[in-house]
Amino acid sequence: MNDHKDIYLIVDDEPDMCWAFQNLLAQNNILSKNALNGRQALHLIRKESFKAVFVDAKLPDIDGLDLAKKIREVSRGLRLIMVSGYFYRDDPAIRKALEEGLISDFISKPFQNQEILSVLKNIH
Amino acid sequence: MKTFVSENNLSSEVQRHRKLYTMLLDAIPSSVLMLDRDMKVISANHNFLKKSRRSTQNTIGFPLVDIFPTIILNTMNIPQQIRGVFKSGNATGGNRMSYRSPGLPMNIYYYRIFPFTWKGVVENVMLLMDDVTEQIRLSEEVQRVERHLASIIDSATDIIISTDTGGRILSWNPAVEKISGYTFPEMKGRSFIEYLPIEKQKDMHEVFTQMKNGRQSRQAEWELITKDGTTIRVSWVFSPMKDEHGNTAAIVGVGRDLTERLKLEAELLKSQKFAALGVMAGGIAHEIRNPLAICSSAAQFLQNDDISTEFRKECGEKIYTGIQRASIIIENLLRFARPSTNSHMERICLNSLVEDTIPLVHNQAKIQQIKIKITIYRKNIFISANASMLQQVLINLFLNAIQSMPDGGKIELSITRSGGDVLIRIMDTGTGILKQDIDKIFDPFYTTSPVGRGTGLGLSISYAIVKQHMGTIEVESNKDSGCTFTVRLPLL
Incomplete structure (x- = not known):
């Protein structure tokens, strides 16, 4: 389904959440890396190239939307998908972020595994 | 004291006595009139003349009826009382009379009639009058204030009790009756502590001791046990009631029923x-x-x-x-x-x-x-x-x-x-x-x-x-x- 050199970044402070993502992507032959906070995420993004980033809305060191802005400064074209239990789809903050192009998609937790896969399909 | 007996005809010793007598009568705050059997004024002291705004000239030698308004004399039966004293030789009991001199506010007098007996014969009577207007006014005022204070305590919706220094109930206002269900006669003389929960009784004892030893006041939130056995949370302020020597004479407790709050x-x-x-x-x-x-x-x-x-x-x-x-x-x-x-x-x-x-x-x-x-x-x-x-x-x-x-x-x-x-x-x-x-x-x-x-x-x-x-x-x-x-x- 995907090119093997495509790697996705998962930014979530919840190790089990990373576990779920990783397994879901691995089942579809997609490689991924994890970052447990904003600092780690920025570090990885500066160092490596990712196909897209799944960002949690609330991280221990930074707010997900603030991290999105910082990522934009580092890598303008990188696709960001916010995956969060804090916001809901019609949340004004999310609508604004989508309109401004800060994030390209929003998936609320808990999600159907298929929702993640559909987003991945759209990227290609 | 003005009399119509000529001073020149009397011995010096008598004159001396007369002067002393006059001085005494003029010095006292009472009004004094001496009357003869015909009820004519034979002497009047300084205070009488001043109070009735009269002078010696229009008083001494004049009949009592000319000096006192007839209405007073008749209402009080004064001429009859005077005649009774002449007859019996005994003084009357004290009586009250209201008298208003023209142009002056109403005065209230306490009066008595005394006989002056010389060699077994009542020669004159003395009408002694004390102006008690002010005392009466004051005592009425005191009563009014007392009634006012009592009605404040009776009308209060807060509990107001007083106890002696040993904690025995001395007074208990209607608010406590309403809140606790106990009437004052039921409570009078009983120990206030009995109406608190057991665990608070020691603290209350302590408050009574502190009050006795001069501590100013003390606040507490303690339950009161009502007649039907329920408890009501009350916010209390206890203060000592001091006597004139500054010693604690009683303890006052004011309490508010906290149920609603x-x-x-x-x-x-x-x-x-x-x-x-x-x-x-x-x-x-x-x-x-x-x-x-x-x-x-x-x-x-x-x-x-x-x-x-x-x-x-x-x-x-x-x-x-x-x-x-x-x-x-x-x-x-x-x-x-x-x-x-x-x-x-x-x-x-x-x-x-x-x-x-x-x-x-x-x-x-x-x-x-x-x-x-x-x-x-x-x-x-x-x-x-x-x-x-x-x-x-x-x-x-x-x-x-x-x-x-x-x-x-x-x-x-x-x-x-x-x-x-x-x-x-x-x-x-x-x-x-x-x-x-x-x-x-x-x-x-x-x-x-x-x-x-x-x-x-x-x-x-x-x-x-x-x-x-x-x-x-x-x-x-x-x-x-x-x-x-x-x-x-x-x-x-």
Whole structure:
């Protein structure tokens, strides 16, 4: 389904959440890396190239939307998908972020595994 | 004293006596008239002439009827009384008469008629009159004031009792009758202490001893046991009643029935709690949806047939852990939300209370990148408290701190000991409070939060709760350097 050199970044402070993502992507032959906070995420993004980033809305060191802005400064074209239990789809903050192009998609937790896969399909 | 006997015809010794007699009569504040058998005035003292605005010329030698208004003489039967004295030789008892000299306000006199007997014969009578107008006016005033004071006590809706220094009931106003069901005759002379719960009786004894030894006043919140056996929470102020030497003569207790207030407070407490829950909801939603998301993904993995036994087991474990986590969050929330109907104090462990409280605010702190640090000076700190109410105070202080740090920061909770008290200090690195606002922060409905974020009740409720725990709550702050709330509570 995907090119093997495509790697996705998962930014979530919840190790089990990373576990779920990783397994879901691995089942579809997609490689991924994890970052447990904003600092780690920025570090990885500066160092490596990712196909897209799944960002949690609330991280221990930074707010997900603030991290999105910082990522934009580092890598303008990188696709960001916010995956969060804090916001809901019609949340004004999310609508604004989508309109401004800060994030390209929003998936609320808990999600159907298929929702993640559909987003991945759209990227290609 | 003016008389019509010529001074020249009398011996010097008699003249001396006469002068002394005149001086005495003129000196006394009474009005004195001497009358002969024909009821003509033979002498009148200075005070009589002054009071009746008469002179010697139009008084001495004149009949009594010319000097006194006929109406008084007749109403009081004075001529008849005078004749009776001449006849019997006995003085009359004291009587009152009202008299108004023309152009003067009404005067009230107390009068008596005395016989002047010489060699067995009543020669003259003396009419002695004292102006008692002022005394009567004063005693009426005193009565009026007394009636007024009594009706204040009778009309008060607060309990007003007085006891002797040994605690025996001396007075008991109608409000206590209404509240307690006991009438005053039932209570009179009984020991007030009997009407308090057993555990408060020792404290009351102490108050009586303190009052006896001159302590000024003492406040307490003690139950009163009513006639039907129920207890009513009363806020008391006991003060000593001092005699003219400054010794405690009696003890006065003023008490307010707190039933209604407690009911209102409980309502307020509940609504503020729900407001706090509202603030916490965001953090809680996030925190529950995370384990739910893990469970959900794992369950979807299990729906695939082609997975290894090992992975299947792993999925099962993740689901189990996730459910446990969500359930703990919900349980904490329920513990906090459950309206606590009892307002009773009990021995509680402060350490455990803090341990139970942190998970509730932790979610909210986490989503705002706030770190919480806790330092407690020792294990097993015991205080007398209502755990649910005290938890509300801690939550309010935490939420307050969290709200003051929209861009993250640090909260430090420290518990230290200071003499017989424990100090719970909650320090934040937030926006702080402006100097001019610091006095208002404990006022109900005072808030700096935007509409919908804070009710302005958290701190005022916390203040009331801490006060109920016999403690104090203080705040120190400077704009932009965060603030520190210190709750001081007595140790057990």
